Amino acid sequence: MRIAELGGEFALIKRLTCESQDPAVIRGVGDDCAVVQYTQEKYLLITVDMMVEEDHFSLSWHTPFQIGRKLMESNVSDILAMGGSPRWAFLSLSLKTDTTVEFMEELYCGLYDSASRHEVSLIGGDTTHGSVMTLSLTVIGEVEKSLLRLRSYAVPGDFICVTGTLGKSEAGLRVLKRGFRNGYVQGHLVPHCRTREEARAIALNAHAMIDVSDGLGSEVRHICEESGTGARIDWERIPISHDTLQAAELLHEEPQEYALYGGEDFELVFSIPPENIPKLKEKFSDFSVVGEILPKSEGLYLLKGGNMVAVKGGYDHFVS
Numbered sequence: 001m002r003i004a005e006l007g008g009e010f011a012l013i014k015r016l017t018c019e020s021q022d023p024a025v026i027r028g029v030g031d032d033c034a035v036v037q038y039t040q041e042k043y044l045l046i047t048v049d050m051m052v053e054e055d056h057f058s059l060s061w062h063t064p065f066q067i068g069r070k071l072m073e074s075n076v077s078d079i080l081a082m083g084g085s086p087r088w089a090f091l092s093l094s095l096k097t098d099t100t101v102e103f104m105e106e107l108y109c110g111l112y113d114s115a116s117r118h119e120v121s122l123i124g125g126d127t128t129h130g131s132v133m134t135l136s137l138t139v140i141g142e143v144e145k146s147l148l149r150l151r152s153y154a155v156p157g158d159f160i161c162v163t164g165t166l167g168k169s170e171a172g173l174r175v176l177k178r179g180f181r182n183g184y185v186q187g188h189l190v191p192h193c194r195t196r197e198e199a200r201a202i203a204l205n206a207h208a209m210i211d212v213s214d215g216l217g218s219e220v221r222h223i224c225e226e227s228g229t230g231a232r233i234d235w236e237r238i239p240i241s242h243d244t245l246q247a248a249e250l251l252h253e254e255p256q257e258y259a260l261y262g263g264e265d266f267e268l269v270f271s272i273p274p275e276n277i278p279k280l281k282e283k284f285s286d287f288s289v290v291g292e293i294l295p296k297s298e299g300l301y302l303l304k305g306g307n308m309v310a311v312k313g314g315y316d317h318f319v320s
């Protein structure tokens with residue numbers, strides 16, 4: 001059977017894995033990080049993300065510096081999505097025989113640039129050879145037990161919020177693929193995840209949290225599945241930057257589609273009791289309300305121009 005027939009990457013992971021019986025494991029497969037016992041006050045967080053040449057990055061569009069940066073930002077984003085702080089990293093490389101030392105030096109400059117922004121120490125890895133360049137970064141972090149925010153913590157009545165703006169990465173990818181020289185591409189080439197201070201401010205007030213790696217639709221679906229709820233996403237309230245809007249105009253497409261079904265914006269999506277919003281705004285205000293968590297019986301849907309519309313699947317390596 002093909003993976004697409006089974007339903008894609010998440011269906012495959014569900015089929016292949018079983019729950020850990022180790023009492024030290026608080027959360028295994030199924031969230032942005034694994035969560036394990038660490039100290040009296042803190043849990044340890046562990047996440048791994050892989051980038052493959054011509055899939056997650058293109059050697060004709062990305063500089064090696066940008067590839068290294070993106071790898072670190074995408075992993076740190078998963079630690080932040082748990083309410084945590086990143087600390088240590090391991091980088092595993094599979095390189096081609098014609099990869100140059102200079103290329104790798106620049107890639108590591110990008111990696112260290114992002115690592116120093118997030119106060120992460122690279123403390124190991126593995127190096128081997130293969131037919132395409134593959135990079136796998138593991139990041140380990142920590143979170144105060146009271147600040148842990150799982151995908152499963154959403155409650156009906158919570159507002160759904162997103163930080164910053166969405167659709168930037170997909171907009172840039174489409175501009176690059178169509179070969180427009182004058183379009184907006186930075187959102188794809190130089191994605192930024194949030195900071196630990198921002199994630200902490202959100203965690204203090206929010207219930208569930210997840211980062212945007214596969215699109216808003218997919219992330220809200222994960223929250224609903226894990227929390228046993230439904231949700232409404234308001235199409236008109238999805239925050240889109242001026243640059244993304246212009247790129248979408250250039251391509252004659254709807255930027256909200258990029259936000260919902262594109263990936264790799266590395267913003268944070270969280271569910272928050274409405275009464276906590278003013279408190280969060282005192283510390284951090286770069287977020288928008290885009291919907292509401294509903295009882296499971298109401299399902300997951302988009303409200304677009306007053307009509308209920310189904311939420312499609314997000315980016316999936318085997319289905320898209």
Ligand code: ADP
Pocket residue numbers: 013017028029030031032033034048049078213214
């Ligand atoms: P994210 O996009 O937040 O990095 P993923 O969608 O990659 O998360 O993974 C979702 C969950 O599935 C995570 O808990 C991850 O650790 C787990 N997972 C992914 N691939 C595998 C695998 N091959 N075996 C076991 N667990 C996996």
Ligand code: MG
Pocket residue numbers: 031032077078081210211212213
């Ligand atoms: Mg994630």
